[in-house]
Amino acid sequence: MYSLNRRKFVKKTALGTAATSILGSCSEETSQQNENLTLSGPDINWRVASSFPPSLDLLFGAAGLLAKRVEQLSGGHFKMRVFSAGEIVPALQVMDAVQSGTIQAGHTSDYYYIGKNSALAFGTSIPFGFNSRQQTAWLTQGGGQELLREVYSDFGIINFPFVNTGAQFGGWFREPVGSLNDLKGLRMRIPGLAGEIMSRLGVTVQVLGAADIYPALERGAIDATEWVGPYDDEKLGFHEIAKNYYIPGWWEPGPSTAFQINREAWDELPHNYQEILTSACNEVNLLTLARYDAQNPKALQRLVGNHNVTIQTFSTDILEKAWKESNSYLQEQSSENPSFRKIYESWDLFRKESFPYFAGNESVYGQFAFPKL
Numbered sequence: 163m164y165s166l167n168r169r170k171f172v173k174k175t176a177l178g179t180a181a182t183s184i185l186g187s188c189s190e191e192t193s194q195q196n197e198n199l200t201l202s203g204p205d206i207n208w209r210v211a212s213s214f215p216p217s218l219d220l221l222f223g224a225a226g227l228l229a230k231r232v233e234q235l236s237g238g239h240f241k242m243r244v245f246s247a248g249e250i251v252p253a254l255q256v257m258d259a260v261q262s263g264t265i266q267a268g269h270t271s272d273y274y275y276i277g278k279n280s281a282l283a284f285g286t287s288i289p290f291g292f293n294s295r296q297q298t299a300w301l302t303q304g305g306g307q308e309l310l311r312e313v314y315s316d317f318g319i320i321n322f323p324f325v326n327t328g329a330q331f332g333g334w335f336r337e338p339v340g341s342l343n344d345l346k347g348l349r350m351r352i353p354g355l356a357g358e359i360m361s362r363l364g365v366t367v368q369v370l371g372a373a374d375i376y377p378a379l380e381r382g383a384i385d386a387t388e389w390v391g392p393y394d395d396e397k398l399g400f401h402e403i404a405k406n407y408y409i410p411g412w413w414e415p416g417p418s419t420a421f422q423i424n425r426e427a428w429d430e431l432p433h434n435y436q437e438i439l440t441s442a443c444n445e446v447n448l449l450t451l452a453r454y455d456a457q458n459p460k461a462l463q464r465l466v467g468n469h470n471v472t473i474q475t476f477s478t479d480i481l482e483k484a485w486k487e488s489n490s491y492l493q494e495q496s497s498e499n500p501s502f503r504k505i506y507e508s509w510d511l512f513r514k515e516s517f518p519y520f521a522g523n524e525s526v527y528g529q530f531a532f533p534k535l
Contacts, residue, residue, distance in 0.1 A: 203432055208242040208266035213253040213274065215373050216246050218394050220457070221419070224325045224450045225269040228421070231442040232435075240435050242267070253371030257422055261317045266427040269324060272310075272420045273354030274369070280495050281313050281502040283355045284509055285321065287417035289488040291509070294326045294416035294451060296516050301418065304512045309505045320428050322443040324421035325450045328458065332408035332476055333388030334379070334400040339408070342479045351375055351387040355491065356413030362487040363480070372398060379403050388413075392461035393454060401469045408474045409535065412484055418447075462535075473535045 210229065214222040222244075229242035245265075247253035256268035257275045272285030284306065292300060300306045301323045314321045333352070339345055346364035357367040368384055376399055378384045386404065388411065389395050401407070421443055428436065465471040476484075492510075496503035 203236060203239045203435065206240045206431065206435065208240075208427070209250065210242045210244045211247075211250045211256045211259055211265045211268045211270075212244060213247050213256050213268070213270040213371065215248075217397050218372065219397075220450055220453050221325065221327070221390070221394060222246060222269075224419075224446050225421075227449070228269075228324075228439075228442050228446045231445060232438055235438045235442065236435060240431075240438065244269075247371055247373060253373070254369065257317070257319070260319055260422045260424050263424050263426065265424070267421060267423045269419060269421055271353070271417070272321070276354060278317065279313055279501060280355075280499055281505050282310070284505045285310050285323070285418060285420055286354060287414040288492070288509065289355055289359055289413040290415070290485055291513065292416050292516070293520070294328050296512075296520070297326060297416040297418055298323065298447075299516070300509065300512045305508050306505070306512075309508055313501050313505075314422070315425070318425045319422050320425050321423070322421040322440065323418045324443050324447055325419045326447060327390050327394075327417060327419070328451055328454045329391070329416060330388070330411035330414040331391050331395070332411045333386055334395070334404035335386040335406040335408060335474075336379075336404045337385070338406050338474060339386075339476075339480070341477050342483055345480065348386060349384045351378065351384050352413070354413070355488075356388075358491055359413065359484055359487050362491075363483055376400065376403075391454065391458050392465055393457040396461045396465055401465055401471050405469075405471055406474050407465065407471050408476055410476070412476070412481065 210225055212222050212225050216222050225242075225244045229244055233241050250265060251259045253270075254274050256265075256270040257278070259265045260268045272282040273287070276283050285301075287297065291297070301310075307321075307323065310321060333350070335348075337344075339348070342363065345360070347366065348364070349366045349368065350360060351368045351370045352360050352365070353369045357369060361367045368378070370378060370384075370387075372389065375384075375387050375389065379387055379400060380403055387400060389398060389400070391411075395401070395407075423439075431439070466473065492506055496506050
C-alpha cells in the first residue's frame, strides 16, 4: 500500500483521471477475412437482460449497440434481443438468470453479486483503485480478466469487461456532510465494496436498482445516493431532490460493468461468432466510454448552471477514514477468501506499478492545466 504522503500527492494533483484506451486494431486484410467468415452460419437468437433502465441511453443502450454490431458482423445470423431491468428479472438478479440459463447473457455490474463471492468486486471497481485506463489495462493486459474468469467459472458463466463509465462522482446528499460525524446514521444507496466501507463509517447502506432510487430519495427513505456521474444522474433526476453533489467518487474511480454469458450458451456458439462477440464487446466498451467523456462535462454545466446544484468535496477526515477502512477490508477479505486474495495480489501489484506513473507526468499536467470545479 502507499504512504499517506504519496496518496495525498495523488489526491492533490488529480481527483480522478478518465480517458479512453485503444484495445486493439485489425489490418484491412484481417478484417476482410473476418467478414468472409461471418457471412454465413447458423441462425442464433439470444435473450439479454440488462440491470439498467432504458432512460439511461448510454448505459442501457450499450447492450443495444452490442446486439447491432453482432448482427451486422454475422450477416444477420446472430441476433440478441435486449430486455431492460424488470422485464425478465429484477435489476439485481441478472447474474442469477444467466447462471440458471433463463437467459443466455446479461449486462450488469459484477459488484452487485459480492454476496456470491466478494472477489467479483474487482470486475467493477475497488475503493481508491484504478481509473478507467488503469482498470482496462489491468483487466486486459495485467491478467485481471483471466483471474475473474476463474471465479465466474464456479457459476457457469464467462464474463467480458463491458462499458467503463469513467470516474464516478461521490453522490447526491440532501444535506451537506462536512465531516465524518455527519455520515453517522445517514441512509444511503451505495452498492459493492463501497457499501461495506460506508457502513464502517456509520452509514446505513441500501442497495437499489436505478429505477428504485428516485422514489426512495423523494419519499425520504434514503438521505443520499450515488449512481454514475452527471449525464446519467441528470437523467435520473436526483438534482430535483438533493442539491449537494460530492466529489471524488473514491469508491469507483474507473468502474467497468460486465457482459455475462452462460457458459453452455457460449460453448455452443461457432468459433467465429465467439470472435464477433468478443470484438464487439471491445468496440462498444471503447465507444461508450468516449460518449460518457463527451457528455458528462455538458451535463455538469447544466446541473450547476440551470439546476442550482452545488459541487462539494468530501472532507479530509472522511477520505482518511475511508482510505483506512478500505485497506483493512481488503486485508480481511484476503485472509478469509482465497480467490479474493489471489486477485488482490495481482491488482495490488499492478497498482504499485501504475499509480506512481500516473502521479507524475499526467497528474502534474492536470494540476496545472485543468480548471478546478
